[in-house]
Amino acid sequence: MRRGAVTAVASMALAFGVGACGGEDSASGPPTLRWFIFNEPSAAPQKIAERCSQQSGGRYRIEFEYLPAQADQQREQLVRRLGAGDTSPDLLGLDVVWTGEFANAGWIRPVPAATEKVVSENVFESVLQTARFKQRLYTVPIWSNTQLLWYRKDRVPQPPKTWDEMIDMGEKLGPAKGRIQVQANRYEGLVVLVNQLIESAGSSILAGPKQIKLDKAPTERALGILGRLSRSPAAPPNFTTSTEDTARLGFEAGDSSFMINYSYVYPSAKSNAPDVFEQMVAAKYPQVDPDKPSRPPIGGINIGVSAYSKHPAEAFAATECLVKAENQIEVADLSGLPPVREDLYDRPEIAKTYPGYAEEIRASIKDAAPRPSESPAYQDLSLAIQRAVHPTTKIDPRNLAPAYEKLRDNVLKAIKREGLL
């Protein structure tokens, strides 16, 4: 089928007498690097790519191929191309949780030592963790993301330190004012919530790419909080179908006092719900244990260089340029996506991008605990965790053993990649 398509394209190119914009590089001019990434609405990636192309002095030229907006659909398209050995992608915009899968399958090249030195300079350790597989750097982080606790200062004088405190406060405020917005639909957002609760409780889902951790006591503690919140009157009615967007809309509607969400909710409230925006303050992700710091989530995009790329040297040179400090600041400025370099948070531009909460974002990314992205079967793991805990209202805070066993069994199944999920 592919050969047929290539032949068709080739004959069309011949028929029209154009070779310059065909699948291969023209005889003259710099090689084209195709960057497969979703069309980030602010068009910040296009801007910095254009600049890098110019600065390369004719070494390469970056072009864009757009992937769908949804992360799972981006992955489907990339995987289909890479699984079939497609040579057209050079640079890949990868979600932070795909590193293990893509690296293990041999779809992306490990980052050469010289490039690694440049692109990991001043980068948060938590971010680099998402870019590594088996202690080797496989991708180049370009932007990060993290969740903060957003609360209303008119109803909550002091932000809650722990989840339990927050639920107590929400219950005291009552359902007309005290709702807590999180993400608990059966999707990746729920995996984020579960992972952060378990990490904040002092354990992890995995101990290695193919090794389970899930210590019983902390995991049950984490599940207990999830169960308590799900059954609390402070939980919104759409709790088991909640996503980032329903949480944002719920908070903007005014009956919520707390929300766990990414920083895009702040500018959104400014334009959608100015009254709510006036009262909106950010704090660090809540703790599970009063004595242990919380482990907030981490998201964002890392750039991978395709194993089938014909221009790997140019592609790595391009990643070095794309993640330069000035480009990260530009991305943050245009799109609101947080930089991956810690030193940039001292710059005035970043303080302007995150008015009043730049420090919270820095602290949040610094303490973040990545999801078990080192697993080469991360998708299995994600499905298994979602199935184990959803709907979260079924978790009985007074009898946590069944919920714990189900989670552990599902994770074991996913690690072995056995059975249906």
Next chain:
Amino acid sequence: MTAVPVGRKERAAKRAAGGPGRASDKTKAERKLAYMLCAPAVVAMLLVTVYPILYAIVLSVQKIDLRFPEESEFVGLDNYVAVFTSELFRIDLFNTVLITVVSVAIELVLGMALALVMHKALFGRGLVRTAILVPYGIVTVVAAFAWFFAFDPSSGFVNSLPLIADDKAWFGDRANAFAVIILAEVWKTTPFMALLLLAGLATIDDGLYEAAKVDGANAVQRFLRITLPLLKPALLVALLFRTLDAFRVFDSIFVMTRGSQDTESLSILGFNQLISRLNLGLGSAVSVVLFVLVLLIAFVFVRGFGTATPGTQGATN
């Protein structure tokens, strides 16, 4: 059911008249032409349906995962064992059957009513028919999103209707989620059912009704004694098509719940294994099982109820 004896009689008559063995040159040439005319369609079918089906069967007896290319091996029926011993498969099979039976039953009743309206409409016939067919012209995914947004508590209008709690989470529990999914399916495909039944109604001779009226049969009797029996072939074909379609339900569930709240269908199960997990072996096994179940349904309809497929003379005699 009388088709078989008729066919036999015809064949016997042909044999008596010389049989295919001694067909004239003209017949041979015609037959050759017929084969040649069919050939492109057959080749196309072989390429686009038979090849993928066979390939799926080949994949389903292997351990094969796109993410672990070096681990591929032949595993016989292991994948099928994994499918049939899975609790998930049983739940999803039940869900699929439930959606199929309930939605097709509602569609049948509604479709029949609409077909009668379209058939009997005295004025504005074209308008009535067009209006009824509109939902069928809408892409399923788009229709699913429309229903999803209508019932979603944060964007929908349904919760602001009287008698419905303002904060009802329609996709938050199994029964309500199923209700909305089935409603969307029914809304979307009832016109298809109505259209097929209307075609059946059009074939019924009006003289029969006149005669029945003269004999003093009331409307109910005319419906039960004339319309229903004569509509049976069209009815069964409509049921068969809709059942096969409903059994592969995917779009509505995928859009509305992604299979959460235990609303997952077999198609979504296959999708998860194939597309999300890239586990081609397990996913193909699910697909093959789904294919065999669909074949079984078609077989039961054709053999058990004597449904005529289009192009053959069925039980119309």
